[in-house]
Amino acid sequence: MPSYKKNNKWFCSFYYTDYQGKRKKKKKEGFTTKKQAEQYEREFLTLHSGLPNITFTQLCNVFLEDYKNRVRTTTYNNLSNDIRVYFKDYFSDFKQITDIKNLNIRAFQSELKLKGLSNNTINRIMTSLSHIFNFAVDYYNLASNPCKTIKTLKNDKKDFNILTPEEFKQLINCIEEKERIFFITLFYTGLRVGEALALTWKDFKGNTLDINKTLVMVDKEEQYNEPKTKKSKRIIIIPQFLVDMLNEYKNTIYKPKTYHNIFLLSYSQ
Known part of the structure; x- marks a missing residue:
């Protein structure tokens, strides 16, 4: 894990393989100590290791980076907002994504219900969450999507007042x-x-x-x-x-x- 010093600042430079299997070079400058540079390299390599020993926040960051180039801006903004408003705080206490089980997902769904959100809104939020875990299954070797066993709530009936x-x-x-x-x-x-x-x-x-x-x-x-x-x-x-x-x-x-x-x-x- 080599680190280097230049102009009284430390930097790290290393190669890694991204989640798509492409080998890339990474360089990060501006660290005050050698320990900080080494810690950054260690955390970066863990994030791009393709293993599920990453935090939920790290997973969301990588997912959004990929998702942004694949969907409409409005779709991206909606899911990004779900992460910011609903997911990050709730799942931030889990050390890694493998610790998040279906019972935790069910408890999360119940909490959304207690907040007074409609079933339709909760179902949309749960779909966003499932997209993120599917990404972890595909690219971080997560054994299974913990959202998979959670039942969809019954859709709310909408009364339309159609003008004559x-x-x-x-x-x-x-x-x-x-x-x-x-x-x-x-x-x-x-x-x-x-x-x-x-x-x-x-x-x-x-x-x-x-x-x-x-x-x-x-x-x-x-x-x-x-x-x-x-x-x-x-x-x-x-x-x-x-x-x-x-x-x-x-x-x-x-x-x-x-x-x-x-x-x-x-x-x-």
Whole structure:
């Protein structure tokens, strides 16, 4: 475990094999003592040893590093938030991930229930936790996923209050005129808010709307993403009265371009 001294500071330089089997070189500088440099190297090699003798926090850090490049930013942020809010404090007392058993996972699930979270939310959180342990099984030789035997809670029933056309007419009269076309489009097409906000004039052709992207909020900033699934990408036929309304609305805009958004609204409004 060699350490070196340069300009009165210690550093370590060594090779390691990452969880994907790739050999890499690591160098870390700025240690005050040789002992600190050696401790850093020892902990780093343990983390990348491919063995399950790592802490839950270390597992989460490696998992997120890999996960970030594989999923949408919103998906990454949601799971990262679950780790920060729910997982790290609860599992921080375990010395290594092999100490976390299914009984501990069940107790964690029960604690979420005591916090008043809905069954749907708890199931989503448990799915995130299972993803992390699956990663440990695949890349850190963890014998099994302790979440595997935990039963999914029964989904909460949702009561939807669907507006009738008459109720919608009353509602639309209370909305500012410049925003009415947006809500009328939502009501008669069933589009999600992000899908409607992402529409450009290029997507409006004849009596159809081409749904090929969605607008999301990431770190308080708007961002365009592709729809989550292939089925979410679709072309929908809209009623003639809506076609006429959109064309009339377009005529009120000064020199609209094909790449301009149809609805000049944002999530912040």
